Amino acid sequence: MGGITRRAQRLTINEALARLAECDFVDGIAVCWPNGGSVGEFCLDYLGPAEIGAGGVHGGHADGIGFRVASGDATVNFNASQEEATEPGSDYDILVLASELPHGVAHVFTELSGRMADIVILENSACDRFLEGRLLPSGATLEGVFILKLRRAEILKDRSGRLERARLAVRAAGGLFRRASPSFQYVTWFAENFRLARLRRMMRSKDPIYLAALDMMLAAAPSAACRAYFDIRSLPWEGEKAAIRVLQVQDPDCLKLLMDCVAPTGREERLGRYERLAAYVLRPFGQLWSEGETAVSFAVPIRGSGAVEAALDFWEGLLGQSPS
Numbered sequence: 482m483g484g485i486t487r488r489a490q491r492l493t494i495n496e497a498l499a500r501l502a503e504c505d506f507v508d509g510i511a512v513c514w515p516n517g518g519s520v521g522e523f524c525l526d527y528l529g530p531a532e533i534g535a536g537g538v539h540g541g542h543a544d545g546i547g548f549r550v551a552s553g554d555a556t557v558n559f560n561a562s563q564e565e566a567t568e569p570g571s572d573y574d575i576l577v578l579a580s581e582l583p584h585g586v587a588h589v590f591t592e593l594s595g596r597m598a599d600i601v602i603l604e605n606s607a608c609d610r611f612l613e614g615r616l617l618p619s620g621a622t623l624e625g626v627f628i629l630k631l632r633r634a635e636i637l638k639d640r641s642g643r644l645e646r647a648r649l650a651v652r653a654a655g656g657l658f659r660r661a662s663p664s665f666q667y668v669t670w671f672a673e674n675f676r677l678a679r680l681r682r683m684m685r686s687k688d689p690i691y692l693a694a695l696d697m698m699l700a701a702a703p704s705a706a707c708r709a710y711f712d713i714r715s716l717p718w719e720g721e722k723a724a725i726r727v728l729q730v731q732d733p734d735c736l737k738l739l740m741d742c743v744a745p746t747g748r749e750e751r752l753g754r755y756e757r758l759a760a761y762v763l764r765p766f767g768q769l770w771s772e773g774e775t776a777v778s779f780a781v782p783i784r785g786s787g788a789v790e791a792a793l794d795f796w797e798g799l800l801g802q803s804p805s
Contacts, residue, residue, distance in 0.1 A: 485767050485776070486767075486768075486770060486775065486776045487774065487793040490800065490801040491592075491773075492593055492800055492801065494593045494594040494596075497593050497598070497800050498512070498637065500799055500800060501577060501799070504799065506580050506583060507579055508578045508580055508640045508641050509638050509640060509641070509643060510576070510577055510578070510638040511575075511576040511634035511637065512574065512575050512576070512635050512637060513573070513574035513630050513633060513635075514573070515571035515572065515573065515596065571596070572596055572598060572599060573596055573598040573599070574598075574630050574634070575598060575599065575600045575601070576601055576603070576627055576630060576644075577600060578602075578603055578604075579604055579605065580604070580605055582602055582604060583795055584777075584779075584791055584792035584795055585779045585781040585783075585788075586602065586779055586792050586795075586796070587601070587602050587623050587779065587780035588602070588623055588777065588778035589602075589776075589777050589778075589796055589800075590770075590775065590777070590778070592772070592773045593800075601623055601627045601630070603623075603624060608643045608644075608647055612643070623778075623780075628647065628651055629651070631644065631651055632652055636648065665712065666715070669713055670713065672705075673706065676702060679698070680695065683695045702742070703739055704721070706739070707721065707724055708724075710732075711724065775793065775800075
């Protein structure tokens, strides 16, 4: 399937946020800055005089980080630590609340200021369902990812006030998140036991095909077990990094067992081998993403590469580098 990615232009995070803020379909913007910090060491130079909202640019932190608004434009001064600002493994999470999903795109993966950037777009109607209690967020869906990340995100634009109301709701939500039902917990219990029984059985084999399959299953088993830990205990799943943070505080014994299962030998070699495998597996459909490429994920079924091209044209026009 040709033309399913587009080379990302070298746009800065400031330029991208400014362009998004000027779009008519954008109702709100929030950002999770690199490395999980409260903010990043950046300056949002322009949001637009009519785009700040009645309450100004939203902020406010216990650590005293604040914002300065002048002359109708928003100048936001951020003071993250050097470690947070330079962590190479961190990325930008940009949450866009929109009146519609242009070309049906709900998720954009790209590169901004030399970092990976995820842009997750949520429609106003979905946010309204959450505020009305008709949408329980789950980390397994894009809607859930948006709502869960909003808890620690910095709101930079909030035309209708929905983002602030949603953030207050998500921060106050004790039992709001979708959790595993007793029926699902039984399925999880059964599945983990069945997986372990299969692994024990296959361990007795001398057949190299069985042992190769065993190696693949063993590699995937710790991740499944980590997810099962949260389901069995009716804890909301918010992703692997959040799970590790929870286990560090609440159950270090379980975390040690998990890390013992995944203790690597030669990380670079294992990653390189996996990249070659992924390239081979995906070859009939498309190539692996290269650094700096942009790709989009759709909220609706797509019909051929033309829809992908049109969506990439739109987002490239919005986030592409301006001619110098």
